[in-house]
Amino acid sequence: MATIEPFKGIRYNMEKITDLSTVIAPPYDIINQSGQDAYYNQDPYNIIRLEYGKEEIGDSPANNRYTRARDTFNRWLEQKILLRESQPVFYLYRQSFTYRGTSYQRDGIIAALKVEPYGKGAILPHEETLTKPKADRLELFRSCRANFSPIFTLFPDRENQVERIYAPLLERPPLAGFSDQQGESHRLWAITSPARQKALQEYIAPRSLLIADGHHRYETSLRFSEEAGARRGRGYRYALTIMTSLHSPGLLMLPTHRLLNGLSPRQAGTLLKIASRYFELQFRDLPQGESSSELFPELREPGREPPALGLILPDRACLLTLKNAPGTPGRLDVSLLQELIVKPLLEETPEGTAERVISYTTDQRELLKAVVTGRAQAGFILSPTPMEEVVVRARRNEKMPQKSTYFFPKLPSGLVIYSLDQSM
Numbered sequence: 001m002a003t004i005e006p007f008k009g010i011r012y013n014m015e016k017i018t019d020l021s022t023v024i025a026p027p028y029d030i031i032n033q034s035g036q037d038a039y040y041n042q043d044p045y046n047i048i049r050l051e052y053g054k055e056e057i058g059d060s061p062a063n064n065r066y067t068r069a070r071d072t073f074n075r076w077l078e079q080k081i082l083l084r085e086s087q088p089v090f091y092l093y094r095q096s097f098t099y100r101g102t103s104y105q106r107d108g109i110i111a112a113l114k115v116e117p118y119g120k121g122a123i124l125p126h127e128e129t130l131t132k133p134k135a136d137r138l139e140l141f142r143s144c145r146a147n148f149s150p151i152f153t154l155f156p157d158r159e160n161q162v163e164r165i166y167a168p169l170l171e172r173p174p175l176a177g178f179s180d181q182q183g184e185s186h187r188l189w190a191i192t193s194p195a196r197q198k199a200l201q202e203y204i205a206p207r208s209l210l211i212a213d214g215h216h217r218y219e220t221s222l223r224f225s226e227e228a229g230a231r232r233g234r235g236y237r238y239a240l241t242i243m244t245s246l247h248s249p250g251l252l253m254l255p256t257h258r259l260l261n262g263l264s265p266r267q268a269g270t271l272l273k274i275a276s277r278y279f280e281l282q283f284r285d286l287p288q289g290e291s292s293s294e295l296f297p298e299l300r301e302p303g304r305e306p307p308a309l310g311l312i313l314p315d316r317a318c319l320l321t322l323k324n325a326p327g328t329p330g331r332l333d334v335s336l337l338q339e340l341i342v343k344p345l346l347e348e349t350p351e352g353t354a355e356r357v358i359s360y361t362t363d364q365r366e367l368l369k370a371v372v373t374g375r376a377q378a379g380f381i382l383s384p385t386p387m388e389e390v391v392v393r394a395r396r397n398e399k400m401p402q403k404s405t406y407f408f409p410k411l412p413s414g415l416v417i418y419s420l421d422q423s424m
Contacts, residue, residue, distance in 0.1 A: 001120075001121055001122040001148045001176065001205065001206075001207060001208055002113070002114070002121065002122040002204050002205065002207060002208060002209045002412070003113070003114035003122070003201075003205065004090075004109075004111040004112065004113055004114070004200065004201055004239060004243075005088070005114070005201075005424065006088035006089050006090045006111070006112070006197050007085075007088050007089070007111070007112040007193070007235075007238070007418060007423040008084050008085040008086070008087065008089075008422065008423045008424070009084070009085050009089065009091065009110070009341070009416040009417065009423060010077075010083065010084045010085075010089055010146075010416070010417040010418070010419055010423065011085070011175075011415070011416055011417070012045070012083075012084060012114040012329070012414070013080050013081055013082065013083045014176065016080065017045060017081065017094065018060060018178055019178065019311075020176055020178045020186070021179065021180040021181065022043040022046065022188075023045050023047055023179050023414055024041045024046075024047060024180065024412040024413060024414040025045050025047050025048045025051060025216075025412065026410045026411050026412065027051075027149045027213075027410055027411070027413055028051050028052035028136075028149065028413070029216070031048070031052055031132060034417070035055065035212065036048060036052060037253050038148075039061055039365060040054065042324060045076065045081055046205070046414075047148055047413050047414030048136055049068075049069065049070060049072050050069045050073050050144065050146075050148050050151055050414075051069075051140075051148040051413045051414070053066070053068050053069045053072075053397065056264075060310060060348055066139045066140050066142070066143040066144070067163070068145055069143060069144050070143040070144045072338070072369075073144050073146060074086070076374075081120065082417065084225065084416065084419070084422055084423070085191065088325055088424075089190040089191055089192050089197075090109055090110065090111050090188075090190075090196075090197055090200055090215075090237040091106070091109070091110035091111075091189065091190055091191065091395045091413065092105070092107065092108075092109060092110075092166045092187070092188070092189040092191055093108045093109070093110050093188055093242060094107050094108075094170075094185075094186075094188075095107075095185070095186055095250075095409070095411070096185040096187075097182075097183070097184040097185070097282050097408075097409050098139040098183065104249070104250040104252055104381060105250045106244060106248055106250030106251065106252075106342055106345050107163065107166075107241045107244065107245075107248065108152075108242040108243055108244040108252070109162065109166070109187075109200060109244075110150065110192075110240070110241070110242050110243075110413075110416050111241055111243060112235075112238040112239070112240065112241075112242075112418060112423065112424065113151065113153065113209070113238060113239050113240075114236060114238055115221045115222040115238065115239050116222070116236055117222065117227050118397075121208055121210060122402060123208065123209055123211060123218065124152075124208050124209065124211065124212065124213050124378045124394040124395065125145075125215055125394065125399060126215075126390050126393060126394040126399065126400055126404070126405070127211075127214045127215050127219070127334065127397050127399060127400050127401070127402055127403070127404050127405070128221055128400070128401060128402050129153050129216050130233055130400065130402055133140070133216040133218050133294055134216050134223075135220055137217055137220040138220050138223060138224060139218055141220060141221070141224045141420075142224070145236075145418075145420040145421050146417055146419045146420060147217070147221070147239055147240035147417065147418040148413050148414060148416060148417055149209060149214070149411070149413035149414075150207040150214070150226060150241055150242045150413075150415075150416070151208040151210070151213070151214035151217050151218050151221075151239055151240065151242075152213035152214055152239045152241070152242055152244070152407060152411050152412055153210060153211055153212060153214075153241050153242070153243050153244075154209065154210045154212050154243070154244055154245070154246045154251075155204060155208075155209055155210075155243055155244075155245060155246065155268065156207060156245075156246050156247070157203075157247060157393045160245070160247075161203055161254075162200065162203055162355060163245070163247060164225040165196055165198075165199045165200055166189075166196065169189045169191065170189075170279050172185040172189065174188055174189050175188045175189060175190055176188045176415075180412075181410070182407075184409055186412065186415065188415065190415070193292065196347065204243070207354060208248070208395075209241075209264075210390070210391060210394050211245065212405070212407050213245075213405075213407050213410070213411070214241075217239070218239065221239035221377070223266060224236070225237050230281050231271060232370060232420070233420075233421065233424065234424055235419070235420045235421060235422075235423055235424035236420045237392060238418070238420075238424065239378075239418070240417075240418035241414070242299065242411055246387070247390065251387065251407070252407065252408045253384055253387060253390075253405055253406065253408070254278050254362045254384060254404060254406045254407075254408045255334075255362065255382040255384045256334075256360045256361070256362055256366050256382065256404065256406045257360065257362065257364065257373075257379060257380060257381050257382055258342075258358055258360060258379065258380040258382070259358070259359045259360070259376040259378075259379045260357055260358060260359060260360075260376060260377050260378045260379070260380075261357060261359065261375065261376045261377055262356055262357040263357060263376075263377050263378075267346070268346065268377050268378070271341075271345060271378060272318075272344070273341075274341055274344050275311065275318075275320055275340075275341055276311045277340070277344075278319070278322060278323055278336075278340045279308075279309070279320035279321060279322055279323060280317050280321045280322075280323055280338075280375060281319075281320060282316050282318065282321070283316055283317070284316065284317045284318065284366055285316065285373065286312070286315070286317055286368070287317060287368070289300065294306075295310065295317055295364075295368075295381075296310040296317075296319060296381055297379060297413055298319065298390065299382070299383045301369075305331075305360065306321055306322045306324075306331075307321075307322045307331050307332070307333045307336055307383075308320060308321045308322065308331075308333065308383075309333055309336070309337055309380055309381065309382060310380065310381030310382075311316065311379070311380055311381075312367060312368055312371045312372075312378065312379040312380075312381065313371065313378055314371055314372060314374065314377075322336060323355065332385060332400065332404075333382050333383055334382055334385060334400060334403060334404045335404075336400055337380055337382065337401075338401040341358070342358070356393075359376075360403045362406050362408070364381055364404035367379040367381065385400075385404055390404075390405060
């Protein structure tokens with residue numbers, strides 16, 4: 001069902017860029033203003049200039065962050081800062097990291113993925129998307145005609161058959177290997193053997209790929225492919241992806257907590273009343289300092305029954321435990337929060353209000369500090385979403401609210417670039 005192809009990837013020239021850790025960056029959607037500045041200052045060739053360029057005073061349709069990204073991309077190719085592979089390849093990518101004292105290792109296959117409408121079944125989404133990020137990515141695609149950041153997809157492989165295909169490569173030196181400032185290790189190998197390439201294609205072909213991260217990028221790639229139409233080459237029908245096994249022990253998913261700010265006085269005043277319709281409320285004192293790790297021990301495990309949410313207010317905290325109410329829209333806490341609290345809270349407000357008043361974080365300490373210091377009016381702490389629940393809902397064509405999952409760590413931008421014009 002899913003079609004993947006080897007491609008002529010574009011990578012940094014390691015004769016000119018000796019430390020790759022200085023030129024990669026996270027995906028654009030988790031970079032704030034200070035982070036953008038930091039990556040700009042880190043290296044003049046950092047991928048941030050292509051992936052998430054700065055806006056400048058005097059920007060116009062002829063000169064803006066998208067056109068500057070295009071011109072910079074072309075200049076780096078001309079200067080051989082970036083080099084294109086001489087032959088189509090798949091890549092094996094290994095990302096090693098530590099989270100809360102536990103070491104993880106996550107392998108993925110980097111490929112060109114044929115983009116198709118969701119209804120065909122080859123690609124399964126699990127989250128709703130937002131209009132603004134897709135408009136931003138579309139403008140970047142139109143200018144650069146390239147993918148600087150991969151879509152993270154997952155495939156079923158309980159018996160580790162794909163690992164058997166690529167395992168011999170691990171005995172060879174990688175094309176690139178480095179550790180970044182977060183202590184994560186990145187290693188990359190090229191899969192050039194036609195037999196291995198064919199084996200990977202044949203394994204993936206009858207299966208569906210679940211989008212773990214990159215829904216906005218995928219949907220924008222599909223739209224741009226349809227926009228380009230037949231007048232463009234076949235490379236426009238593909239997008240950059242990293243595919244990892246659903247059953248990988250290195251697959252770590254964190255909860256994405258919600259911050260509310262910009263509520264009207266009436267909305268803020270009715271928050272607890274709305275919550276009490278479907279939830280039992282148990283109030284608690286706020287913790288001393290900025291640690292909330294022990295505030296809601298009930299939320300540590302995914303799939304808790306009955307579902308519960310943590311609520312942080314400026315002067316107190318509250319555990320919200322779902323009542324046995326009929327007609328609830330599902331038992332995942334992220335869906336319960338959206339349907340039973342957020343939607344009633346924001347009813348009769350203009351479309352797009354949710355995008356304005358809700359922000360996201362995976363850090364409970366950051367959430368607590370934001371509420372206590374007045375930068376947010378309230379915060380909701382969620383449990384991790386069980387991976388099996390994500391898969392079940394995706395196969396039933398049920399989309400979860402935006403930012404329902406956070407696969408940690410994020411995949412880097414700039415490790416391999418896919419050019420719609422030059423890579424196929």
